[in-house]
Amino acid sequence: MRTPVTIIGAGLSGLTLARVLHVHGIPATVYEAEPSPTARSQGGMLDIHDYNGQLALRAAGLMDEFRGLILEGRQAMRILDRNGTVLFHEPDDGTGGRPEVQRGELRQMLLDSLPAGTVRWGYKVSSVRALGGGRHEVTFADGGTVVTSLLVGADGAWSRVRPLLSAATPEYVGRSFVETWLFDSETRHPAAAKTVGGGSMLALAPGKGIQAHREKGETLHTYVALTKPQDWFAAIDFTDAAAATARIAREFDGWAPELTALITDSDTAPVLRLLNALPIGHRWDRVPGVTLVGDAAHLSAPNGEGANLAMLDGAELGKALAAHPDDTEAALTEYEQAMFPRGTEAATEGVEGYELMFGDNAPHSLITAFAEHE
Secondary structure, three states, X not given: OOOOEEEEOOOHHHHHHHHHHHHXXXXXXXXXXXXXXXXXXXOOEEEOOOOOHHHHHHHOOOHHHHHOOOOOOOOOEEEEOOOOOEEEEEOOOOOOOOOEEEHHHHHHHHHHOOOOOOEEEOOOEEEEEEEEOOEEEEEEOOOOEEEEOOEEEOOOOOOOOHHHOOOOOOEEEEEEEEEEEEOOHHHHOHHXXXXXXXXXXXXXXXXXXXXXXXXXXXXXXEEEEEOOOHHHHHOOOOOOHHHHHHHHHHOOOOOOHHHHHHHHOOOOOOEEEEEEEOOOOOOOOOOOOEEEOOHHHHOOOOOXXXXXXXXXXXXXXXXXXXXXXXXXXXXXXXXXXXXXXHHHHHHHHHHHHHHHHHOOOOOHHHHHHHHHHO
């Protein structure tokens, strides 16, 4: 295949696609709105699964590099009630299939695997239009344009490429996360560190929860989950860190202090993450010369599968293009017909998982599900 591939977005899906294309000798250019790889934090921990994310990394020829990023012991998990009582504990014995890495380090690994100049930084897309014959024109905020015969939208939840294929837009799922961080936890926040343990901790109740991960460097990264309408969060002034923290913490009055400390003792201002999703089963009819990967294709509320599916999308699309060097449309059809059900299954399981975590019988419903799985 000699047609260069134009990829919009330098997240995990776009970079994995670019890497797999590079492995197969197919040129690609990635256009990214952010001005540099370090323009913003890349988020927290990711568990990379042996049945999807790791398959993508194998296709990319990066498993050795990936193993060097794994944080040992982080697959341990415990479930607590609001009193801080441990109801379920699963240690990390080294045999699990979901090793944890830092998202930022994983992204940098992918960036380092690409030829210099593959990613063009500071290219914010303002519009995309079809020119006919499978060709598309991308216009950037600075007025520059690029015309391509193979366009891939890897540009996330609010994709500028998606409208070429689908009228669907993400909608609020009725729940949001508020992120907090505690640094140097072993010395500065020992009670919270002990409560979280060596990996992840879920303290759950109907409609709410405090979820924390032990990240690199003794950092405790917490996702406070609240099932509330958008207007409820809009009434909180998140520019006033103290007031916002106090308001979120009030939702957990009566909870064990070592749990609420993950909110009240945060070393950073709380960050609101409104959760949105595309309709489950989102798909489109084949449109020549364009497709989507990752959240642009099948955004769902965080369920542990998003990053894994994004990388697998990129890898599978790259492999399909390599397998059909003279028939791009056959490659895109093959990719999409496998991707649609994959995204639907993960989104459906995610909704079911949230019911286990935050439904009327939480946290016991989740513990029962784990026991039945075992």
